[in-house]
Amino acid sequence: xxxxxxxxxxxxxxxxxxxxxxxxxxxxxxxxxxxxxxxxxxxxxxxxxxxxxxxxxxxxxxxxxxxxxxxxxxxxxxxxxxxxxxxxxxxxxxxxxxxxx
Numbered sequence: 001x002x003x004x005x006x007x008x009x010x011x012x013x014x015x016x017x018x019x020x021x022x023x024x025x026x027x028x029x030x031x032x033x034x035x036x037x038x039x040x041x042x043x044x045x046x047x048x049x050x051x052x053x054x055x056x057x058x059x060x061x062x063x064x065x066x067x068x069x070x071x072x073x074x075x076x077x078x079x080x081x082x083x084x085x086x087x088x089x090x091x092x093x094x095x096x097x098x099x100x101x
Contacts, residue, residue, distance in 0.1 A: 010068050033060055053082040 008014070042048040056065070057075035065071055 010066075051086055053078075053086060055079055055082070 055075075055078045056071055057079065059065065065075060
């Protein structure tokens with residue numbers, strides 16, 4: 001079925017035409033996780049920007065990574081690179097601690 005689209009669905013260089021999205025795959029349900037409010041500019045660039053460490057492997061409960069090969073590679077590579085850049089205790093910095101309302 002997905003082969004009839006004319007491109008690989010896991011090819012990250014392609015955009016999905018929503019008109020060709022397979023109807024039998026169902027619809028994607030929207031889940032609200034919270035609210036992100038950007039209310040100021042960083043006060044200390046080093047501690048608030050340079051020490052931030054995004055990781056695609058840190059997911060909310062109920063969310064799983066796709067089979068995208070690039071995402072799988074990044075999920076393994078990012079923590080290793082951040083550990084090298086920020087030190088082995090990078091997850092304990094104030095920027096990495098999860099916050100919720």
